[in-house]
Amino acid sequence: MTAADAPPIVFVHGTRLSAGQWSPQLAALQADFHVAAIDLPGHGARSAQPWSLNAATEVIASAVDSLGHGPALVVGHSLGGYASLEFARRCPKQLRGLVLAGASASTCGPWATPYRWAVGLVPRIPADRLTRWNDRLLRRLYAPEVVDATIRTGYAFHTLPAAWGEVLGRFDANAMRHVAAPVLILNGEKDTVFRSGETDFLRAHPQARVELIPRARHLANFDDPDAFTDAIRRFALHLPAHKLSAPEQGAPGRPEAQGGREHSD
Structure with missing residues (x-):
């Protein structure tokens, strides 16, 4: 695959986090x-x-469109993985x-019990106590260059009940049958x-295929940013080439980076 054939990539963050989660990969x-x-x-x-x-789903679709280079590789972590499965079904x-990262567990039946508890x-x-706990944990486990953007952009604890309340009972392995594209299940070994x-x-x-990040936990892209990024790169470069339709051949070029907490490069 040539550089011109390389797919655009849209990253979708996990529970309570933000686009800052992906600063090492970007x-x-x-x-x-x-x-x-x-x-x-x-x-x-947001x-x-x-x-x-x-x-x-609309936010993910808008991001794919904004990159202007046809269908994208979508990388979703945890909550973002389930949102990406919904995007795959609808769009x-x-x-x-x-890429489903930390999102290959059923949210139906007895498997949903831990989520309902949380x-x-x-x-x-x-929320301020949860913020202090999260900041302290991330700083203890990871290097500043890995987590500074996440800590700076804060956490969405207020959204967690609504988000998981909708996801619970909705996704299991059958959701994979609605994905009309290759899938990498990318998980931390632990x-x-x-x-x-x-x-x-x-x-x-x-x-679909599975790849594990050795010794990594749920935040595998923090535990081993290089290995996680390398897995994304390899998967992206081995995707089937996309044949441009006439409208796509006249699509706009690469956009400039966006400011704030949403990142595009």
């Missing part, structure tokens, strides 16, 4: 790919917007490939909860 990939990292509704720069999967023509607990804890349905998700899609 920095590493922007020289070779058209890349964007979005804020989901209720998160980051903190005041109400959450819904419909709105999340198949905008999808060239899908959804009920978070609103009972003051992320036992969110890779619990890994085998079922893999079997449900004829063009």
Whole structure:
């Protein structure tokens, strides 16, 4: 695949985080790919917007369109992975490939119990206390260049009940049957909860494969940014070439970087 054939890449962050989660990946990939990292509704720069999967799908679709280079590789982590599955179902023509990171666990039936517990607990804890806990944890575990953008852009604890309330009961391996593009299931080796349905998700899609980041946990792109980015790069470069239609051949060029908490390069 030549550089001209390389797919644009849209990154979709996980629970309570923002586009800042992807700063290591954006920095590493922007020289070779058209890349964007979005804020989901209720998160980051969209903190005041109400959450819904419909709105999340629209945000992802808008980001794909804004890059102006045809269907994109969409990389979704955790909550963002389930939102990306919904995008894949609703907008198949905008999808060239899908990466599910920490999002290959069923949210249905008994598997949803831990999520329901968290959804009920978070609103009972003051947001400033949750912020201090999260900041302290991230600073203890990771280098500043990996997590500074995440800490700076803050957390969306207020959106967590609505977001997971809609996701719970909605996604299992059957969701993979609606994805009309190759899929990489990219998990941290030690992320036992969110890779619990890994085998079922893999079997449900004829063009899916699994790759594990050794010794990594749920935030695999923080635990080993280089290995995570390398997996994205390799998957992107091996996606089938996209044949441009006549309207796409006249599509606008690469946009300038966006400010605020949503990043595009």
